[in-house]
Amino acid sequence: MPVFALGALGVVFGDIGTSPIYALKESFVGHHPLAVDADHIFGVLSLIFWTMTLLVTLKYVFIVMRADNKGEGGSMALLALISRKLGETRWTPAVAMLGVLATALFYGDAIITPAMSVLSAVEGLTVVNSGFEAYVLPIATIILIGLFLIQKHGTARVGLLFGPIMAIYFLVLAVLGVINLLNHPTIIGIINPYWAVHFFLIDPRLAFLALGSVVLAVTGAEALYADMGHFGRKAISISWLYAAFPCLLLNYMGQGALLLDNPAAAANPFFLLAPEWARLPLVILATMATVIASQAVISGAFSVTQQAVQLGFLPRIRIAHTSASAAGQIYVPLVNWALLAFVLLLVIGFQSSSNLAAAYGIAVTGTMVITSCMMGVLTFSVWRWNPLLAGATTGMFLLIDGAYFASNATKIPDGGWFPLLVAAVTFVALTTWSKGRAIMHHYMNEGAMEVPLFIQSISHSLKRVPGTAIFLSSRVEGLPPALLHNVKHNKILHERIIILTILTEGVPHLPLVGRSDVTDWGEGFYRLVWRHGFMEDVDVPAAMKTVKDCGGPINVSDTSYFLSRQTLIASERPGMAIWREKLFAWMMRNAETPMEFFKLPTNRVVELGSQVEI
Structure with missing residues (x-):
């Protein structure tokens, strides 16, 4: 457990751990400056303390993290869990939309986090020497480019250093905080909620507007839930309660004590906590911590993309595994380069962390509101809490999250529009692909022939050739188009015909046994349904080696795979707007081929195409 707790400290708390670099600073010198006096210092710090206590500790550690989907967490895992437990009800479409929207907002957060974190850390150089200001942007840009370039090599080895580095970082946070706190021990009074209420009175x-900066102290809270599958709920809880939370709190108190002594330090209280000789080492350590925080969110974007593909919200995308032993170590080239492009646009466009702070927060608070809504469905319908308790808990968190979201909404004209734009584009793409697939399958099912009738009509009239033919089908009923086209054009049938459907279940992993269901129709025809978890890759040839009840073992050397390739034609038929149909057709054309996605041998694949009007 200590090893997992150390690992969690390194990966899970990278984002929230780097928040002290900018959270208090933005509260006082950001877009809505506050007077640096005792009332405002105590008020802001009290809000930060109670935000971490209520949102991170109570909401995520004690409640949300109990909603694990076979050990996995995150918006997609929570969506799959609720959908599996509820089945098809009137709530299902609304819950699905909430899960998709949370995923879309996550991509906006994944773009802003590296830009904001690294830029704010490198800006510490200006505290060391004001002459370094001209070098901040170039250095931050080089670090970010290097970070994305190493992704294709995998992060397993680098990951071994994350825990110890972040442990040192959190220790430094605590030590710097305590040194300054001793000058003003009364700062401990921020734990009294009176100061937060007094600030509003x-x-x-300004107290309402300050919420938009205060919430920066808990950016990364969603990572506790999203990364639960890597380290487990217990390890993450221990790391937060006994290491990350106390160290963060001590550092914020130290910054508050510094401001009481020196109001001018509000320009950059985090780096000014350190004595002059220690500021450059602190900048280097903070930069390493922000790189780790960025790595965690990039890896999270890869994992979310893989889940979205497997659950049918994105087309097939090339996913490379960078570790032979760790299944979670994946690399998604398309996502990696898209993130890099947008991160560089943000850094160059916004120029400073203070400008970026206006864009930061709205995606995080939006995701928090959605998680509270889904938590309400969970407590009422899945866990079946007492209605009064479920209503009070959900209502409290919706009120808190809603207040933070409303405060951040005031920053939309100043940059908050960017993550919302990214989320909107992503949401449209996710929903277009999901709905487009449903429409396409509906039209392909029209007039489909049942398998027994097909067998009865052609099995004795066509020549049978040696070998096994596996026809991949996205549906568990009817005939795949490739089989019909093969009969129509080639006028032959193999001795053994297997219609294979790959189904993704709403759990991250499935046991190795009991994954397949076989229907024997006679005459050498079989329907095989193969199931897998949404965190798993599919290797069809490897899976076929484990199937024993499809007329005997499947010999790879005499097996051919037949794929259907549809060319979509946008039309005025009912379904989606014409522009969304064209978008769906474009996504279909650019998706990775089933041959690559399912790891089929290239010399054993036959593709047969058809046109489908949607």
Whole structure:
């Protein structure tokens, strides 16, 4: 458990651990500056303490992380869990949309986190020497490019260093905080909620606007839930309660004590906590911590993409495994280069972390609101809590998350529009692909012939040739188009015909036994349904070696795979808007081929095409 807790400290808490670099600074000198006096210092810090206590500790550690889908967490895993438990109800479409929207917002957060974190850390150079200001952007850009370039090599070895580095980083946070806290021990009073309430009473407008900066202290809270499958709930809980939370709290208190002594330090209180001789080493350590935080969110984007593909919300995308032993170590080239392009656009376009802070937060708070909504469905319909308790809990978190989201919404004109734009484009892509597939399957099913009738009509009239033919089908009923085209054009049948359907279940992993269901129709025809978890890859040839009840073992050397390739034609038929049909057709054309996705041998594959009007 200590090893997992150390690993969790390194990966899971990278984002929230780097928040002290900019959270308090943005509260006082950001887009809505506050007077640096005792009332505002105590008020802001009290809000930060209670935000971490209520949202991170109570909501995520004690409640949301109990909603594990066979050990996995995150929006997609939660969506799959709720959908599996509820089945088809009137809530299912709404829950699905919430899960998809949370995933879309995550991509916006995944773009902003590396830009904001690395830029804010490198800006510490200006505290060391103001002459370094001209070098901040070039250095940050080089670090970010290097970070994305190494992704294709895998992060397993680098990951071994994450825990110890972050442990040192959190220790430094605590030590710097305590040194300054001793000058003003009264700063411990921020744990009294009176100061947060007092802040709203003396300055309600600025207190509301300050929530948009205060919430920066908990960016990365969703990572606790999303990374649960890597380390487990217990290890993450221990790391937060006994290491990350106390160290963060001590550092924020130290920054508050520094501001009480020196209000001018609000320009960059995190780096000014350190004595002058230690500031350059602190900049280097903080930069390493922000790179680790960025690595965690990039890896998260890869995992979310893989889940979205397997659950049918994205087309097939090339996913490379960078570790032979760790299944979670994956690399998605398309996502990697898209993230790099957008991150560089943000850094060059916004120029400073203060400008980026306006864009940061709205994606995070939006995801938090959605998680609270899904938590409501979970407590009412899945866990079946007492309705009063479920209603009170959900209502409290919706009120808190809603207040933070509303405060961040005021920053939309100043940059908050960017993550919302990314989320909107992603949401359209995810829903278009999901709905487009459903429409396409509906039209392909029209007039489909049942398998027994097909066998009865042609099995004795066509020549049978030696070998096994496996026809991949996305449906568990009817005939795959490739089989019909093969009969129509080649006028032959193999001795053994297997119609194979790969189904993704709503759990991350399935046991190795009991994955397949076989229907024997006679005359050498079989229907094989193969199931897998949404965190697993599919290797069809390897899977076929384990199938024993399809007329005997399947010999790879005499097996051919037949694939259907549809060319979509957008039309005025009912379904989707014409522009979405064209988008779906474009996504279909650019998807990775089933041959690559299912790891089929290239010299044993036959593709037969057809046109489908949608």
